Every structure is written in structure tokens, then in C-alpha cells.
Amino acid sequence: MYRYDEFDRQFVTERVAQFRDQASRRLSGALTEDEFRPLRLMNGLYLQLHAYMLRIAVPYGTLSSRQLNTLAFIAEKWDRGYGHFTTRQNIQFNWIKLEDTADILSKLAEVEMHAIQTSGNCIRNVTTDQWAGAAADEIADPRPVGELVRQWSSLHPEFSYLPRKFKIAVTGAPNDRAAVKVHDIGLRLHLNDKGERGWEVLVGGGLGRTPVIGVTVRDFLPEHELIAYLEAIMRVYNLYGRRDNKYKARIKILVHELGADKFRAEVEAEYARRPHADTKVEERELQRISAYFAPPKFEKLPRWSATFEEARARNKEFAAWVKTNVAAHRIDGYAIANVSLKPEGGIPGDATADQMRVVADLAQRYAFDEIRVSHHQNLVLPHVRRDDLFAIWKVLNANGLAASNIGLAGDIIACPGLDYCSLATARSIPIAQSISRRFADLNRQHEIGPLRINISGCINACGHHHVGHIGILGLDKKGEEYYQITLGGSSSESASIGTILGPGFAGEDVPDAIEKIVNTYLAHRQPGEEFLAAYRRLGAQPFKEALYAAA
Amino acid sequence: MPLLKNGSIISDDWITIGLEDPRPESGDIVVPYARLLKEWESLTDHDGRLGVIFTNIDRVEALTLFLPRLALIVLPFPSFTDGRAYSLARQIREIGYTRELRAAGNVLPDQVQFMLQVGFDSFEIGDRFSADIWLKASRQMSLAYQRGLFRPLGQQEVWSERHREAEPWLEQPHAG
Ligand code: HEM
Ligand code: SF4
Numbered sequence: 001m002y003r004y005d006e007f008d009r010q011f012v013t014e015r016v017a018q019f020r021d022q023a024s025r026r027l028s029g030a031l032t033e034d035e036f037r038p039l040r041l042m043n044g045l046y047l048q049l050h051a052y053m054l055r056i057a058v059p060y061g062t063l064s065s066r067q068l069n070t071l072a073f074i075a076e077k078w079d080r081g082y083g084h085f086t087t088r089q090n091i092q093f094n095w096i097k098l099e100d101t102a103d104i105l106s107k108l109a110e111v112e113m114h115a116i117q118t119s120g121n122c123i124r125n126v127t128t129d130q131w132a133g134a135a136a137d138e139i140a141d142p143r144p145v146g147e148l149v150r151q152w153s154s155l156h157p158e159f160s161y162l163p164r165k166f167k168i169a170v171t172g173a174p175n176d177r178a179a180v181k182v183h184d185i186g187l188r189l190h191l192n193d194k195g196e197r198g199w200e201v202l203v204g205g206g207l208g209r210t211p212v213i214g215v216t217v218r219d220f221l222p223e224h225e226l227i228a229y230l231e232a233i234m235r236v237y238n239l240y241g242r243r244d245n246k247y248k249a250r251i252k253i254l255v256h257e258l259g260a261d262k263f264r265a266e267v268e269a270e271y272a273r274r275p276h277a278d279t280k281v282e283e284r285e286l287q288r289i290s291a292y293f294a295p296p297k298f299e300k301l302p303r304w305s306a307t308f309e310e311a312r313a314r315n316k317e318f319a320a321w322v323k324t325n326v327a328a329h330r331i332d333g334y335a336i337a338n339v340s341l342k343p344e345g346g347i348p349g350d351a352t353a354d355q356m357r358v359v360a361d362l363a364q365r366y367a368f369d370e371i372r373v374s375h376h377q378n379l380v381l382p383h384v385r386r387d388d389l390f391a392i393w394k395v396l397n398a399n400g401l402a403a404s405n406i407g408l409a410g411d412i413i414a415c416p417g418l419d420y421c422s423l424a425t426a427r428s429i430p431i432a433q434s435i436s437r438r439f440a441d442l443n444r445q446h447e448i449g450p451l452r453i454n455i456s457g458c459i460n461a462c463g464h465h466h467v468g469h470i471g472i473l474g475l476d477k478k479g480e481e482y483y484q485i486t487l488g489g490s491s492s493e494s495a496s497i498g499t500i501l502g503p504g505f506a507g508e509d510v511p512d513a514i515e516k517i518v519n520t521y522l523a524h525r526q527p528g529e530e531f532l533a534a535y536r537r538l539g540a541q542p543f544k545e546a547l548y549a550a551a
Numbered sequence: 552m553p554l555l556k557n558g559s560i561i562s563d564d565w566i567t568i569g570l571e572d573p574r575p576e577s578g579d580i581v582v583p584y585a586r587l588l589k590e591w592e593s594l595t596d597h598d599g600r601l602g603v604i605f606t607n608i609d610r611v612e613a614l615t616l617f618l619p620r621l622a623l624i625v626l627p628f629p630s631f632t633d634g635r636a637y638s639l640a641r642q643i644r645e646i647g648y649t650r651e652l653r654a655a656g657n658v659l660p661d662q663v664q665f666m667l668q669v670g671f672d673s674f675e676i677g678d679r680f681s682a683d684i685w686l687k688a689s690r691q692m693s694l695a696y697q698r699g700l701f702r703p704l705g706q707q708e709v710w711s712e713r714h715r716e717a718e719p720w721l722e723q724p725h726a727g
Pocket of ligand 2: 415416418421422423424425456457459461462463
């Protein structure tokens with residue numbers, strides 16, 4: 001993985017010093033809260049319902065065990081012993097004091113981490129496929145480009161006071177696990193017939209109150225032009241994006257109001273006008289970065305692992321875990337092990353300091369010291385020997401980390417909602433917990449098959465409800481929380497926005513409603529047909545009938 | 552209003568005149584862009600230097616014609632979170648303007664370094680913060696990841712530091 005050189009290190013250290021000074025000016029009253037706000041936001045510090053929340057960047061979701069151990073340390077020393085992994089592959093601490101923040105950032109800098117641009121109206125942490133560098137279907141590891149974009153966008157002087165936040169996602173695989181179509185900019189790698197690399201550039205996707213699928217502005221952008229082209233897009237957005245209404249300030253609105261063709265023409269004109277020499281992606285810099293992402297020293301192993309097969313035959317629980325949580329690796333004898341942070345009745349994405357240390361330790365022993373954070377709020381050990389899977393599972397199982405539900409009904413995405421968030425209109429965590437309990441029977445989850453349930457506590461859609469196969473949105477009607485259900489969303493390469501089914505439900509009725517939807521699917525599905533495919537074939541009607549007919 | 556320029560605090564000797572104000576016979580004057588458009592013919596003959604207050608909604612290409620005569624361009628910040636002028640500043644430098652480029656309005660010390668990097672070289676600073684806060688804030692970071700920025704206070708580019716053995720990298724742009 002990427003290692004800081006002396007310059008990266010100096011950069012982050014100076015940034016911490018700068019923030020220390022800003023925080024002390026705020027504490028002394030020299031800066032007003034209004035003046036301090038954009039400064040703290042650019043360092044990931046939010047003011048929440050009960051305390052400050054610090055959001056730490058996990059660039060493209062990659063962590064070393066040393067880094068994860070440091071996050072555990074921070075959780076214990078400055079928070080309440082746990083952290084919350086987010087849908088943007090970051091981690092949030094919800095109980096932070098302003099006075100401690102600079103010390104936390106110093107501690108992070110020791111392990112090459114920071115909170116730069118994890119909030120504020122700037123280019124946010126770049127996200128990618130959590131299986132990058134490991135997935136069997138991958139064209140190439142997208143992380144070197146992710147790192148290139150991270151560096152280019154870090155304290156970019158021109159693009160730090162944008163109309164609104166800006167999110168970039170990158171994927172190097174045809175199966176999109178990075179949701180690039182619902183980002184402000186999505187980048188997808190393609191190869192042409194000559195085997196050269198080019199990037200498809202999608203712009204204007206997003207969730208929030210106006211969910212939109214991004215439009216492709218370039219099909220195949222040569223790699224060395226990438227940064228220059230991103231600058232042209234950013235400049236058009238910075239100059240013409242709306243600033244009069246923060247709900248209309250995202251780039252998706254600009255693309256929509258101009259129309260995709262006019263927007264593309266503006267970008268191309270800006271691109272043609274700019275001198276590019278100083279933004280060209282230099283081969284030597286890309287190579288320097290790529291070297292850090294060289295694959296680990298895999299052993300030559302047989303595809304078939306006797307240890308693994310035996311354990312699987314003997315132990316049903318392990319076999320169930322393998323079925324959902326283990327994915328194909330591109331190297332024979334290796335596997336990708338997904339660690340679910342969604343135990344029955346748990347808080348999606350939460351991990352205790354002890355659990356973080358357990359995973360860090362496993363990574364060190366079995367996984368070339370690498371951990372990934374997924375946008376489904378789970379962790380991943382990306383490169384493990386199939387021979388070791390059983391040993392890994394036993395440790396996970398002993399620490400409440402072996403929920404066998406990756407991609408199933410229990411693997412729910414949920415935002416913090418009214419339990420923490422000052423913008424929330426309803427709670428989302430308790431809803432996730434009650435659904436998770438309702439579908440606790442693992443056999444039943446396996447029987448239902450792949451299902452994405454996503455929950456947001458307000459229209460801002462941090463819980464990705466628009467792209468859940470089943471989406472749940474918490475709203476407020478005259479002081480009562482109620483929940484609107486959408487069906488048919490997806491953030492994959494065939495992305496779609498879910499459709500609202502009908503009137504909402506009170507919180508305690510949500511598990512029943514979800515169950516009715518699932519039962520309708522089970523009754524109508526064809527052999528082997530997954531929930532989303534069935535919905536796309538059937539349409540909303542049978543689900544509506546099941547939900548609203550009796551009432 | 553005092554100005555921050557080249558690392559010192561100086562007074563502003565330009566005379567700012569509004570859309571309707573009478574024009575002085577001579578002296579260095581700054582006019583709104585709309586007035587520049589309207590009175591361009593006679594303004595070219597003005598006895599003194601000429602500056603313009605540009606707006607955030609006009610396109611920079613429109614300035615090309617006037618550039619040779621302009622000695623000051625002022626870009627307003629209606630609020631410190633309105634970042635349009637950062638892009639305008641870079642565009643103005645990209646079309647070849649080399650004289651004074653001033654940030655006016657709602658500007659905070661912690662933003663000055665970014666502004667210097669995109670090509671501003673003077674700042675209306677008001678009296679909200681003391682001079683040393685401004686000076687300190689303008690040199691908070693000694694490194695930048697982007698290439699081709701202005702680095703009047705000697706900040707380094709990470710890229711060229713990393714690839715020192717490479718042929719001399721693109722020349723730094725020069726501000727006035
Ligand atoms: C707890 C404090 C949080 C606050 C105050 C907050 C605030 C917001 C707001 C205002 C938006 C809408 C922005 C827009 O559409 O212009 C948004 C969107 C979003 N947030 Fe959060 N959020 C919080 C936590 C989270 C968490 C925990 C996650 C990850 C689980 C997250 C991930 C996202 C994502 C993915 C989007 C939506 C999509 C998009 O940007 O188009 N946020 N957030
Ligand atoms: S979706 Fe709403 S409630 Fe949930 S974290 Fe985002 S802003 Fe808060």
C-alpha cells in the first residue's frame with residue numbers, strides 16, 4: 001500500500017500544526033464559530049447533536065494493521081471505545097472534544113493518516129472498490145489513480161471553496177463495487193483494442209434529495225490526461241455551479257440545468273483553453289505510486305485447499321460464512337475474506353477498539369498486513385490463503401465478527417440518524433436493528449439470497465436508501481417518525497434509483513412491511529432469480545398489493 | 552483600507568469610483584467592470600493607471616481586449632465561502648495578465664495562502680485581524696501537491712522535489 005515519503009509526511013505534519021493554531025484561536029475566541037466552521041470542516045470536524053464528530057479519511061478504503069491499531073487507540077483514549085465505519089470508506093468518532101482534536105490528528109499523522117477534506121465544500125476522500133488489487137474480475141488496481149487523485153485534490157487552492165461537497169469514486173473492474181454512477185465524478189477503467197488504458201468519466205451522479213445517475217462525458221480518456229480533465233470539470237463547476245441554494249448546489253444540478261450536452265461542451269472548451277503541461281499525469285510519478293501497490297508476494301498454491309475443504313465439510317457455520325463472506329481472488333489458492341460489521345441486532349458499521357485490534361492482528365498474521373473498509377460499512381481482508389480461512393474464521397467468530405451475511409438481508413447500510421445526527425428527521429439505527437433481528441435466521445437469509453437494505457435518517461441519503469434494493473427513508477410528520485419505502489434501487493454498473501411504493505410506515509411496522517415485501521418476492525421469483533431481477537421483471541404492483549391491499 | 556502585498560501591510564493609493572461617480576482628472580482609478588465596458592474609449596486616455604473591479608458572473612475571456620491597459624484587477628469575495636474568484640484568478644493569469652490582482656471583500660487570513668497560489672498578489676485586509684496573523688497565515692504550508700501554482704513565498708512543489716533528477720520542470724508562472 002501507499003507509504004508516505006518525506007514530502008507527504010511534512011505536508012500532513014504542517015497541516016496538523018496549522019489546525020492546532022486554528023483550534024486554539026477558536027478556543028480563545030479570536031475566531032468566531034462562523035469563521036472557524038469551514039476550517040474545521042476541511043479537517044473533518046463536525047458539530048453534532050451531542051459532541052464534535054471527527055471523520056478520518058481512509059483513502060480508497062485501504063488500511064494497514066498499524067493504522068487500524070491506531071484507530072483502536074483513538075477510540076479508547078478520546079472516544080467511547082468504538083468507531084463507526086461509513087459508506088464512504090471512512091471512520092467516524094462521535095464523541096470528540098475540540099481540545100483533543102489536534103492531538104488526535106498528530107497521532108494519526110504518525111501512521112500516515114489524516115482527516116483532510118473529509119467534510120466541507122471541497123473534494124472529499126476518494127473511494128474505490130474494496131476488493132481492489134484482489135478481485136478476480138479486475139482489469140487493474142484502481143488505487144494508484146486513487147492516490148494520484150488524493151494528492152492532486154489535497155488542499156487544492158482553486159477547488160477548496162466549491163459550491164458544495166464533491167465526491168470522486170474510481171473502479172478498475174467491470175462489476176462496479178464503488179458505486180461510481182452515483183458520485184459527482186465516477187471513473188471506470190477500460191482497455192482499448194491495443195491494450196491501452198483509458199478512463200470513462202461520469203459526471204453528475206449523486207444521492208441526497210435529488211438522486212441522479214451520472215452521465216458519461218468521455219468514454220475513453222487517455223490516462224495521462226486524467227488530472228487535466230478533472231481540473232476542467234472542477235473549474236466549470238466552481239464557476240457556474242449554483243451558490244444561491246445549497247440544495248441545488250451539487251454538480252448534478254448544474255449538469256441537469258445546462259443539459260448534458262451543454263455541460264460537456266463547457267468542459268471541453270475549458271479543457272481546450274487550459275495549458276496542460278503542469279497537470280499531465282507523468283509516467284514516472286504514476287510508476288512511483290504504482291510501485292507501492294505492487295501485489296504482495298503471493299505463494300504458488302494449488303487452487304484446491306484440502307484444509308479448507310475439510311473444515312468446510314465438517315463445520316456448517318464455517319461453510320455458511322464461506323458461502324457469503326468469502327469471494328474469489330485473482331490468485332489461485334487465495335481468497336478475499338469479508339468481515340461483517342453487521343451482527344444480529346448490532347449497529348451497522350460500528351466496531352469496538354478490541355474488534356479493530358482483532359482484525360488488525362489477523363491482517364498482520366494472515367493477510368499481508370492489509371485491511372479494507374467497504375462502502376457497505378464492512379471490513380475486508382483482501383489477500384488470505386484459502387488454507388488459513390478456517391483459522392481466521394475461528395478468531396472472528398470468537399470476537400463477534402463472523403456474521404455470515406455479506407450481501408444478504410442482515411447486511412444493512414444505515415446512517416447514524418437521529419441518535420447522533422443534527423440533521424436527522426428520524427432514527428435509522430433502531431430500524432436497522434429491528435430488521436436485522438427479524439431476519440436473524442441465517443438459513444432464511446441464505447434462502448432469500450442477495451438483498452441490499454439501505455436506511456437513511458433524512459433526505460440527505462447518507463445511508464444510500466435510493467440505491468438499496470429495498471430503501472428506507474426516515475421522515476418526520478408532525479413530530480412522529482415514519483418511514484418511506486422504495487424498491488428497485490441499485491448502485492452497481494446497472495445502477496438505478498428506487499421507486500417509492502406508497503404511504504410510509506411507523507417505525508414499529510417497518511419489519512413487517514419488509515417481511516411482506518420479501519415474502520412477495522419469494523412467492524413470485526423464478527428459479528435462481530435474485531430480488532432485484534425479480535423486481536425489475538415484476539414491477540411494483542405485486543409488492544404494493546401485498547403491502548397496502550389488506551389495509 | 553490597508554492592503555497586504557508582498558509580505559507587508561501598505562496603504563491603498565488607488566481611487567475607487569462607482570458607476571455614477573464623477574471621474575477625477577488624473578490619478579490611479581479603479582472602476583466597476585460595467586463602467587469599463589461603457590466608457591472604454593475615454594478611459595484609455597485617462598491620465599493615470601486604470602484598474603477594474605470584475606464580477607463573479609462575467610467571463611474572463613471578455614477581459615482580453617482590455618488587459619494591456621489594466622494595472623489592477625480586483626476580484627470580490629461576497630462571502631469567504633464563495634470560491635468562484637479562485638478560478639477567475641487562475642483564468643486571468645492563464646490569459647496572460649501579469650500585473651496586480653487583488654482579493655477584496657470577505658477574505659480570511661487562513662485563505663490567503665490559497666489565494667497567493669492561484670495568482671492573487673494583494674489583499675484588502677480590513678481591521679478584523681492583526682498584521683502578524685495575516686503574515687503568519689500566508690505561509691502556513693511550505694509544500695503543495697499541485698504543479699504550476701504561484702509560490703511567491705517560496706513554497707515547494709512536492710512533484711518537482713520528488714523528481715529533481717527530471718529535466719527542469721515547467722517554469723513557474725510569474726505574477727506582477
Ligand atoms: C453524522 C453526521 C453527518 C452529517 C451531518 C451528514 C450530512 C450530509 C448531508 C447534508 C448530505 C447531503 C449533501 C447533498 O446532497 O448536497 C449528506 C450526504 C451523504 N453523506 Fe452524510 N452526513 C453525516 C454522516 C454520514 C455518514 C455516517 C455517512 C456514511 C455512512 C455519510 C455519507 C454520505 C453519503 C454517501 C451521502 C450521499 C450522497 C451524495 O453525496 O450524493 N454521511 N450527508
Ligand atoms: S442521512 Fe440525514 S440523518 Fe442520516 S447521517 Fe445523513 S444527514 Fe444525518
